[in-house]
Amino acid sequence: MNTKLEEQLKSCQSLLPNQLSDVARSKMNETYQIIRETDNSVSSIERKTNSSRTINKWWVSTAAATILGVTLIASGFVSPAMADALKQIPVLGQIYSIWGKNNLDPGLQQAEDFITNVNQSVTHGNVTMNIPTLLFDGTRILMNVTTPGNHLDSEPNSLSSDANRGAVDTLEVLYKGQPLSWNSDFMDGKTASSLIVQVTNTTITNQNVQFPDQFDLSVNVTLKGYDVPFQFVLPVTKTTPVTVLTSEETKHHDNINMQISKLEITPITTQLSVEYKTNPGQSIEKMLASIPSEYKGANGGIIALQYDIVDEHGVQLKPIGSHPISESYNIRFEPFKTLPRTVTIKPYLVVSEGQAPTGVIGQWEDKSMVKKYIPELETVLSVQ
Structure with a gap:
C-alpha cells in the first residue's frame, strides 16, 4: 500500500500546473523531497524485516499526501487531470469527499480556499486517529477525523465486542472546558473510517459562545475496546471574511x-x-x-x-x-x-x-x- 501511495504521489508531480505561486511551488518541491529522502532511507531488506519502519514510512507518505493536496486545493489551480489523480490517493480522496462538490452542505462545496491543514495524529495500540484538516468561518468548525484501516461505525448503544472494536464510543469537543454541541456524518460509506464533525458555537446546555479569531479546541474520542482516549488540542484560526x-x-x-x-x-x-x-x-x-x-x-x-x-x-x-x-x-x-x-x-x-x-x-x-x-x-x- 505504501508503494502504491508513493507512485500515486510521484505521478502527480508531472501534472503540477504552471500557474502555482512561488510559495506553493516551493512547498510542493519540499514534499517530494521528503518522499525521496524517506524512500532512500529504508533499504529493501529493511522493508521486509522491519514493520515499524514501514509503518513510519507509510505515515510520512500520508502526511506528504495531505500537504500536497491541501496546498494544491488552497492554491486554486487544480486542473481536472490533477483533481482526478489526487482523488485516487486514499487520504486526499477523503478530503475531496468531505470538502468537494458531492457534499450535501452547500457551504462546503466552495470551502477549498479556506481549509486549514492541522495534520495531527494520536496512536494507541494498533489504531492511529488523524485529524488532517479543519475549517473555521467564525460561526462553525468542521473537521475530518480518519483512522485508516479501522471501522469507526457501529450499531447505536452497542457494547464492545470483536465485531465493533475500534468504533466510536464517545466524542467530546471542548472550548475553554465547556462541552460544545456537535454532529457528525460518516463520509466513506461501508468502510466508515472517516467522518466529518461539525461543531457549533453553542454549548450542550444551549448557551451561545462567541469564538475569537484564534483559539485552541480540545477533542477527546474514545473507541470501543480501548481504555485510553484519543486526545487532541487543535489550533483553530478563522480563515474566511465575515x-x-x-x-x-x-x-x-x-x-x-x-x-x-x-x-x-x-x-x-x-x-x-x-x-x-x-x-x-x-x-x-x-x-x-x-x-x-x-x-x-x-x-x-x-x-x-x-x-x-x-x-x-x-x-x-x-x-x-x-x-x-x-x-x-x-x-x-x-x-x-x-x-x-x-x-x-x-x-x-x-x-x-x-x-x-x-x-x-x-x-x-x-x-x-x-x-x-x-x-x-x-x-x-x-x-x-
Whole structure:
C-alpha cells in the first residue's frame, strides 16, 4: 500500500500546473523531497524485516499526501487531470469527499480556499486517529477525523465486542472546558473510517459562545475496546471574511417580543441569532404563558417560530440542519452566492409538515411544507 501511495504521489508531480505561486511551488518541491529522502532511507531488506519502519514510512507518505493536496486545493489551480489523480490517493480522496462538490452542505462545496491543514495524529495500540484538516468561518468548525484501516461505525448503544472494536464510543469537543454541541456524518460509506464533525458555537446546555479569531479546541474520542482516549488540542484560526449585521429593533406581535440580534454572513455559512425578550420585570415563564398556543411547540412550553432568509431579489437560503427552538438561539443557513444589498428575515409557523419521499435519506428539499408567515415580526437588514 505504501508503494502504491508513493507512485500515486510521484505521478502527480508531472501534472503540477504552471500557474502555482512561488510559495506553493516551493512547498510542493519540499514534499517530494521528503518522499525521496524517506524512500532512500529504508533499504529493501529493511522493508521486509522491519514493520515499524514501514509503518513510519507509510505515515510520512500520508502526511506528504495531505500537504500536497491541501496546498494544491488552497492554491486554486487544480486542473481536472490533477483533481482526478489526487482523488485516487486514499487520504486526499477523503478530503475531496468531505470538502468537494458531492457534499450535501452547500457551504462546503466552495470551502477549498479556506481549509486549514492541522495534520495531527494520536496512536494507541494498533489504531492511529488523524485529524488532517479543519475549517473555521467564525460561526462553525468542521473537521475530518480518519483512522485508516479501522471501522469507526457501529450499531447505536452497542457494547464492545470483536465485531465493533475500534468504533466510536464517545466524542467530546471542548472550548475553554465547556462541552460544545456537535454532529457528525460518516463520509466513506461501508468502510466508515472517516467522518466529518461539525461543531457549533453553542454549548450542550444551549448557551451561545462567541469564538475569537484564534483559539485552541480540545477533542477527546474514545473507541470501543480501548481504555485510553484519543486526545487532541487543535489550533483553530478563522480563515474566511465575515459580514456582521446587527439590529437593536424589537418586533412585537401577540405578546411576542422578538429581536434579530445578529446576522453573520461568510462564504461558508449564514448564521442568524434570534432572541425573545421579556417585558420589564416579567419572567420567561410568564412571557411564554401570555403567548397564544399556536406559536408554541408540541409541549406548549417553547416558541416554535422558524425563519426564512431572503435577499432583495427573492433568493431564499436553505437551512443547514434543523431549527433549534428556545428563547435564544442560532440558526445556520447556506451561504449567499454573492453579498446581498438587503436581507429580510421572515418568521413563520409550520401549518403542516411535508414528508420525505420513500427511500430518501439525508437532506431533501421539502416542497410540501405549508408555512404561515408572520409579517408583523419581519425584520429587514441593510448590508453596508
